[in-house]
Amino acid sequence: MPIDDRKLEVLRAIVEDYVATQEPVGSKALVDRHQLGVSSATIRNDMATLEDEGYITQPHTSAGRVPTDKGYRLFVDRLSKVKPLSAAERRAIRSFLEGAVDLDDVISRTVRLLAQLTRQAAVVQYPSLTRSTVRHVELVGLGQARLLVVLITDTGRVEQRVVELPAEPEDSLLGDLRARLNALVAGLDFASVASKVVDLPSQFAHEDRHVVSGVAVTLLESLVERGEERVAVAGTANLARYGHEFDTELEPLLSALEEHVVLLRLLGQASHASPVTVRIGQENATSGLSATSIVTTAYGPGDQALGSLGVLGPTRMDYPGTMAAVGAVARYVSQILDAN
Amino acid sequence: MPIDDRKLEVLRAIVEDYVATQEPVGSKALVDRHQLGVSSATIRNDMATLEDEGYITQPHTSAGRVPTDKGYRLFVDRLSKVKPLSAAERRAIRSFLEGAVDLDDVISRTVRLLAQLTRQAAVVQYPSLTRSTVRHVELVGLGQARLLVVLITDTGRVEQRVVELPAEPEDSLLGDLRARLNALVAGLDFASVASKVVDLPSQFAHEDRHVVSGVAVTLLESLVERGEERVAVAGTANLARYGHEFDTELEPLLSALEEHVVLLRLLGQASHASPVTVRIGQENATSGLSATSIVTTAYGPGDQALGSLGVLGPTRMDYPGTMAAVGAVARYVSQILDAN
DNA sequence: GACTGGCACTCAAACCTGCCAAGTGCCAAT
DNA sequence: ATTGGCACTTGGCAGGTTTGAGTGCCAGTC
Numbered sequence: 003m004p005i006d007d008r009k010l011e012v013l014r015a016i017v018e019d020y021v022a023t024q025e026p027v028g029s030k031a032l033v034d035r036h037q038l039g040v041s042s043a044t045i046r047n048d049m050a051t052l053e054d055e056g057y058i059t060q061p062h063t064s065a066g067r068v069p070t071d072k073g074y075r076l077f078v079d080r081l082s083k084v085k086p087l088s089a090a091e092r093r094a095i096r097s098f099l100e101g102a103v104d105l106d107d108v109i110s111r112t113v114r115l116l117a118q119l120t121r122q123a124a125v126v127q128y129p130s131l132t133r134s135t136v137r138h139v140e141l142v143g144l145g146q147a148r149l150l151v152v153l154i155t156d157t158g159r160v161e162q163r164v165v166e167l168p169a170e171p172e173d174s175l176l177g178d179l180r181a182r183l184n185a186l187v188a189g190l191d192f193a194s195v196a197s198k199v200v201d202l203p204s205q206f207a208h209e210d211r212h213v214v215s216g217v218a219v220t221l222l223e224s225l226v227e228r229g230e231e232r233v234a235v236a237g238t239a240n241l242a243r244y245g246h247e248f249d250t251e252l253e254p255l256l257s258a259l260e261e262h263v264v265l266l267r268l269l270g271q272a273s274h275a276s277p278v279t280v281r282i283g284q285e286n287a288t289s290g291l292s293a294t295s296i297v298t299t300a301y302g303p304g305d306q307a308l309g310s311l312g313v314l315g316p317t318r319m320d321y322p323g324t325m326a327a328v329g330a331v332a333r334y335v336s337q338i339l340d341a342n
Numbered sequence: 343m344p345i346d347d348r349k350l351e352v353l354r355a356i357v358e359d360y361v362a363t364q365e366p367v368g369s370k371a372l373v374d375r376h377q378l379g380v381s382s383a384t385i386r387n388d389m390a391t392l393e394d395e396g397y398i399t400q401p402h403t404s405a406g407r408v409p410t411d412k413g414y415r416l417f418v419d420r421l422s423k424v425k426p427l428s429a430a431e432r433r434a435i436r437s438f439l440e441g442a443v444d445l446d447d448v449i450s451r452t453v454r455l456l457a458q459l460t461r462q463a464a465v466v467q468y469p470s471l472t473r474s475t476v477r478h479v480e481l482v483g484l485g486q487a488r489l490l491v492v493l494i495t496d497t498g499r500v501e502q503r504v505v506e507l508p509a510e511p512e513d514s515l516l517g518d519l520r521a522r523l524n525a526l527v528a529g530l531d532f533a534s535v536a537s538k539v540v541d542l543p544s545q546f547a548h549e550d551r552h553v554v555s556g557v558a559v560t561l562l563e564s565l566v567e568r569g570e571e572r573v574a575v576a577g578t579a580n581l582a583r584y585g586h587e588f589d590t591e592l593e594p595l596l597s598a599l600e601e602h603v604v605l606l607r608l609l610g611q612a613s614h615a616s617p618v619t620v621r622i623g624q625e626n627a628t629s630g631l632s633a634t635s636i637v638t639t640a641y642g643p644g645d646q647a648l649g650s651l652g653v654l655g656p657t658r659m660d661y662p663g664t665m666a667a668v669g670a671v672a673r674y675v676s677q678i679l680d681a682n
Numbered sequence: 683g684a685c686t687g688g689c690a691c692t693c694a695a696a697c698c699t700g701c702c703a704a705g706t707g708c709c710a711a712t
Numbered sequence: 713a714t715t716g717g718c719a720c721t722t723g724g725c726a727g728g729t730t731t732g733a734g735t736g737c738c739a740g741t742c
Contacts, residue, residue, distance in 0.1 A: 030733080031733095042687095043688090044685055044686070046734090049735090050735090063735070064691085064693045064694070065734070067734095104502075140492070142478050142494060150494060154482060158484075163443070238600065239594075239600060256581075259578075260578065368704065369706080370705075381715055383715055384714055386706065386707075387713095400706085402721095402722070404721050405723075406704080
């Protein structure tokens, strides 16, 4: 038997009630709380079909039904109209983000805002280095043959890294290197930087090459190693408030939130094409996150995806609300970054 | 009745067993597991005294005893010899910290190490700005009347901040400002920087003063606002592994770990005088942390306290082990930072 | 053919009950 | 001061019973 409109309606009602009450929902409760226009017996038949199709399940005989991952998936794909944010919420977002003074500030405000709005754990990736262009490279001698290389992108991201050099460079060499380096890479796409920097040492006198290549190596390492690496996290405490049914799964989730590599992989699959990506339970193959859903989207001005942000929470989350919040925050962040 | 030696011994045994088994400990189990040389009846009498004095308590009649905060306090003050780390642990610390390339790297390795060693949540404060000296100030124009001010300390800490200026400064002015600023503040104690910078604008031509004072203001703000602010956290997932008795308290603890202001207050009271500071349960007046203990110490070369680091966990933690780990890590970090 | 009321059935959760074992406090004896 | 002995308390557990929410199915109605 195919899934007709009323059955979809029933599924929607089940998901909504289950998310709200956090308890298996039965046929009688459904007809009481929603205007379905049919009796509970009919609903029971529909539920039996939905269960056959794998959209819902019962924890045990004689209990109500609970949505499966597949059920949530259908709910998200077909049923939930994006719930518009309230005017108050939109005002809150705007005023919260407007005071930002810095990229660091923007990111940290964003992630806290998202956590507060969704009451779940929020993650924001810094603008990807590989998709930015270089604005400036600065070299600062620290004495003792140590050199600080500071890299600044057009998105306002600042990466620094210390290099140990074999010998302390002359001030004049440093100035020369700085000038050439900036002439070489400023305004460049990051993909092109690597190829340019490689043959930089050959432009210098032989005895200076070890210094130059030290700097070049660090620069490249920054790009590769820390390229996508930085993320900000907030709202982990929100996860603890979720029922104790969830807390068997709390530890792997907290671990994932600390393991930035894992986090980035989870964030990574967000595409800019669809407005908001939702990955439900088992769909994200990471072990230990089978009861966790992830709502992400890309941000960035226009079509340019600078990075991703999103929210993690239990599969039984308020998808429409979360998706709306994630989408809205991404839009505002894109605006703010664009203004720079 | 005063607390004689045997009663102390009994208290120690209770704390150790309770920490190990996580269950109230009775008189009989005590004589079985420790060589106390007396019968359980005697122990019962001692326990009654200890309870009268408020060092232990019973969850309910006919249950064993559990240490109170006061009991842990006595245990920590009087009874626990610092448990030396194993050679393997010391080797692990050394090799883990030695690869660090950067201050950021040192801090992030340290905090993860501490979390792993103690299996609890670890916190490390960045070297305090107010106790560092300025090594260098760098100004980088970002176009559009935006200026990046980068501040580098002798401890390797790098703080950056963007200033919006009323107008785009000339390159020459920028160079001049950079030179004067560095001449003024390089090598200076941070306490003295504020007073020096205040009258910097008056050294410049009238039309340049707004630029100069913009930079000066940002510099001062960096000092005040972010002065102590930065901390790194790791190991929150460890807290989730603790028994479900503890998880009522998990949410406020996670909140505290996210609220860096709170964290810094908690870290702040560590003194460099005593090797390791322990604050037990109610002793840290923060609400919601009444079942949490905090083990902190200051780090820094010699007697100079650059910052604090420590561990948070349930009151029923392995104090000797945790104190040893915190102390050892602080020593190693101090060494590493000193070498720079 | 779709919907409905009714009924028998299932089963987790809540409740009761008695029992056990751990643990205590006290006391008289050493 | 220490100890063995004993009476007492009480949380937790095993067992059995009841309750009630919820289902599936069927016969009847529109």
